[in-house]
Amino acid sequence: MLNTCSIDHLHDYLERENYEMEPRALAEVEAHLEQCSDCRSYLEDLTLLKGELAAMPLKALPDGFEEELHARLVEEANVKLVSKSSRISNFTHSTSFKVLSGIAAVLIIAIVVVGTAGNPLRNLLSKAKSEEASIDMAMGGAPAPAEMPAASMDRDGTVVFEESMNNAKGFGETQSAPVEPGAAPGSSDVFDPSLFGKMIIRNGSVSLEVEEFDTAYTQIEEIVKALEGYIESADTYSTPIYDNNGRRGDLQGGTVSLRIPSTRFDAAMQQIKTLGTVTHSNISSYDVTENYVDTQSRIKNLEARELRLRELLQRAEVIEDIMEIDLQLANVRTEIDSLNAIIKSYDKSLQMSSIQVSLNEKPLSESTITTLDDNLFDRMRANFIRSINAVVQMFQTILVGLVAILPFLLIFGAVLYLVLRFVRKFLRNRKQSL
């Protein structure tokens, strides 16, 4: 049998087809295998094991895996899109407002001009209006409220959505039915966002410094309950902090994700801001009108196609035709389902705004007077003794230094004495000679 360290060589030998062994090691193992039946058996076992492991079948993904994943990915994609738009919204907000204001001014002038003009123009306008209404009928199944655009043109897009929501049946501050978390918001019999002009998804984030995390969290729960929203997720943590005396304390903090009915978004933001000192606040808006209407019309087209395919299927007699139509039907249905998932995701985001609240406790030292240190006198005494010791140490060092350089001083003194004596003698002789 190989020694214990060489067992690894047998595993290398097992893998020799994929990972070339050094010729010397290979020769050694092969020579040993010829002699040692135990190692041969062991290697055969390993080969058998490896073969059985490789033969383990791959398990197919469970039913509904891809559909479920798709819905979650669409939701994540929207979140990604919203966060991206929020980054650029600050930049474009003022510009878009100015452009909208300009368009509104031009429209008002146009309406005034048309209003004072003669019948031909008025007829033309009414014709155009009726055409527009018929397009709306085709797209959304109902005419858009005629008075809404004029009332909303001079205001921010966000406000447009809120107003239209308030005008909608069952949506506004008078709404009494609580919103259930997880329920499909905005199902078509209650709420069709495409009927209400601009569709803006609004999200916000607030960072607060609070006195006590637990109190603030309870207050947030109350606000959420009162506004008929719900807490989507909460993440808490604690950070160690040390005061001036080196004593450890813990500061609690956390992030809470809230879902609040869009109509109460502003109220929620205001109330949350009163819970502590606001260190950061952000509101982002994302206009999904175009995407929403586009997706809806694609669904309608696909549904019409699905209907035609079903009619064809009933009439088909050849097996090949039936199979082909069946395949196409399955594809159409899959596409419809995925687009419906997108609409559902939009509905959820439109109806329930998301607010991220970061809570951080203030360090206690800011609000309390630091007590006198119990060890103050001990520390004073220790420091005083340390200073005395330092002084003593200094004198000792000087003394030792002086003694150390004494021989040099003696030699130097002697040389200096001789030189001075010589100089003095030389000067005296010179004086006498003069």
Add this chain to the structure above:
Amino acid sequence: MTSNDAVLIQKSKQGDVHSFELLISKYQVYAYNIAWRMLGNEEDAKDATQETLIKVFKGLDKFKENSEFSTWLYTITVNTCRDQLRKRKKVMTLSVDDTEEKVPIQLVAEESADPAVRLEQKEVAGQLLSALGKIPEFQKTAVLLRDVYGFSYEEIGAIENCSVGTVKSRISRGRHGLRSIILNERSNKIQEGGTI
């Protein structure tokens, strides 16, 4: 990484779900199977795989283009499964530290007294799954990745963030452990008077 993957990654980064689904279509079955073998049941494996793929989609911006996408995805799969195992507190061996890596394999002492005793195909096939559940978690993952799913030593090293030497050591010990467990099962059966 294939150029096709690179294009799909770029599109996925912009939030294109369809591209992302195409991108992961090659890898998600393997991710699911790794999770299934690591966690031991389909429901947890499904949750872990979905969580992994969502993490990958959300974190695509952090993915470095010069590294292999599949390796990155499997690293997240393995780590997500380990998180789940930690939560369950059922991890057999929490970590394989250096000291364990350096302990040489005690070949004969821990198994059947007769070194000539051999594995039989029938018992290996029957007991492999339960034996996999009994070896330390890091060894099990290394054996799974190498012998079941055919990853190279280098790929496993990248997934597990360790050296090739460590990977080889874990695989050797893992296979050795599997053999010992299956042989011990047989000797226990013999002692109980059962047939092999």
